[in-house]
Amino acid sequence: xxxxxxxxxxxxxxxxxxxxxxxxxxxxxxxxxxxxxxxxxxxxxxxxxxxxxxxxxxxxxxxxxxxxxxxxxxxxxxxxxxxxxxxxxxxxxxxxxxxxxxxxxxxxxxxxxxxxxxxxxxxxxxxxxxxxxxxxxxxxxxxxxxxxxxxxxxxxxxxxxxxxxxxxxxxxxxxxxxxxxxxxxxxxxxxxxxxxxxxxxxxxxxxxxxxxxxxxxxxxxxxxxxxxxxxxxxxxxxxxxxxxxxxxxxxxxxxxxxxxxxxxxxxxxxxxxxxxxxxxxxxxxxxxxxxxxxxxxxxxxxxxxxxxxxxxxxxxxxxxxxxxxxxxxxxxxxxxxxxxxxxxxxxxxxxxxxxxxxxxxxxxxxxxxxxxxxxxxxxxxxxxxxxxxxxxxxxxxxxxxxxxxxxxxxxxxxxxxxxxxxxxxxxxxxxxxxxxxxxxxxxxxxxxxxxxxxxxxxxxxxxxxxxxxxxxxxxxxxxxxx
Numbered sequence: 001x002x003x004x005x006x007x008x009x010x011x012x013x014x015x016x017x018x019x020x021x022x023x024x025x026x027x028x029x030x031x032x033x034x035x036x037x038x039x040x041x042x043x044x045x046x047x048x049x050x051x052x053x054x055x056x057x058x059x060x061x062x063x064x065x066x067x068x069x070x071x072x073x074x075x076x077x078x079x080x081x082x083x084x085x086x087x088x089x090x091x092x093x094x095x096x097x098x099x100x101x102x103x104x105x106x107x108x109x110x111x112x113x114x115x116x117x118x119x120x121x122x123x124x125x126x127x128x129x130x131x132x133x134x135x136x137x138x139x140x141x142x143x144x145x146x147x148x149x150x151x152x153x154x155x156x157x158x159x160x161x162x163x164x165x166x167x168x169x170x171x172x173x174x175x176x177x178x179x180x181x182x183x184x185x186x187x188x189x190x191x192x193x194x195x196x197x198x199x200x201x202x203x204x205x206x207x208x209x210x211x212x213x214x215x216x217x218x219x220x221x222x223x224x225x226x227x228x229x230x231x232x233x234x235x236x237x238x239x240x241x242x243x244x245x246x247x248x249x250x251x252x253x254x255x256x257x258x259x260x261x262x263x264x265x266x267x268x269x270x271x272x273x274x275x276x277x278x279x280x281x282x283x284x285x286x287x288x289x290x291x292x293x294x295x296x297x298x299x300x301x302x303x304x305x306x307x308x309x310x311x312x313x314x315x316x317x318x319x320x321x322x323x324x325x326x327x328x329x330x331x332x333x334x335x336x337x338x339x340x341x342x343x344x345x346x347x348x349x350x351x352x353x354x355x356x357x358x359x360x361x362x363x364x365x366x367x368x369x370x371x372x373x374x375x376x377x378x379x380x381x382x383x384x385x386x387x388x389x390x391x392x393x394x395x396x397x398x399x400x401x402x403x404x405x406x407x408x409x410x411x412x413x414x415x416x417x418x419x420x421x422x423x424x425x426x427x428x429x430x431x432x433x434x435x436x437x438x439x440x441x442x443x444x445x446x447x448x449x450x451x452x453x454x455x456x457x458x459x460x461x462x463x464x465x466x467x468x469x470x471x472x473x474x475x476x477x478x479x480x481x482x
Contacts, residue, residue, distance in 0.1 A: 014042020
């Protein structure tokens, strides 16, 4: 048994974990990271954000090539080399994770590949990845710990994973392109991965227990996606529950029940279960500490990330919604500063969300349902009035702003269209800075760009959008109203 010591140990090296570790080291603390992977990166880089977005980009290239036929460019039938596509994706992951390793070393952070388990509130037991059941282990003594172990795909009950029944981790390996694929779940994971396989050539059927795609997203934004991709998926079945998934000799079988009680069996080459994610809080030895979890296993924390154990903090997916990498990074930095003695709390006004389908959907701040209960005006700028959208042959997009009628402050933004994920940062900054509609409307935006739709959306609040007529109902923006 080897003994190690550290001021701060971070368990989990994803975006939240390594962000916390790097800042803690920058603040002068002796830092260790424990993670089962050879390099930092976590689920996001290895089996989540980066891997999926690489494949989504490839899928969009195929989609763009098909769309180009509308304006006279025909590239013929695409040739897909799956091995090369996999290698390209894996190379991206290796470059990013290797770069994080270099940043870890440059900060003199001790990186330990292994599985960590709490012995008590000041000690970790670390076992080798190659033989975690071995009696040989290391003990790391710490002053403070940050749990950043993230989440894992939720598995369908009574349906063990197999060659034909996949979770998102398996789907990202793209071992082959099935002729037919069932995606269970119409959330962002299901639609993103369903889009990848559909563009690569699979006949994709989506099954959702709810009555709509992306139930947490505003309907007008979802409508942009639905219209664009109405021919992408073979079938979308809403208000349908999957009772059972079964491996067969030639693929997989799904037993489904419609809203009216009709039962049906459907056969596919492969089935993807995309029904959500669960926290990685098991097997950490939390019972040996004062850390508390809720009934679903999410760790309970305060606004600094501190748990019910004075020495232990937790950040990211393992603490619950929003289960987003950028939220985890922000939480990790707050936890590091709190441990360093800074008077800080995690209290962002907004956290942006992005769905990387085509078109992308992004939003921040209040939503349509929340706006109904407030004195809010929702202004929309359709991309059919955007010169840049026309040059891209993408007039299906939409930008909308939620503006407080009295103060004229921007309280929310939603965008559906290409590059929505890049554009939403303008809304985040506006809300965090307390900007009013006039601030955006009188800020000159480059022409022709998609970001002009944000500017003209703000101008539309005053009835002064250049490329969209709307009767003037508000006071003209001046320096006094900005």
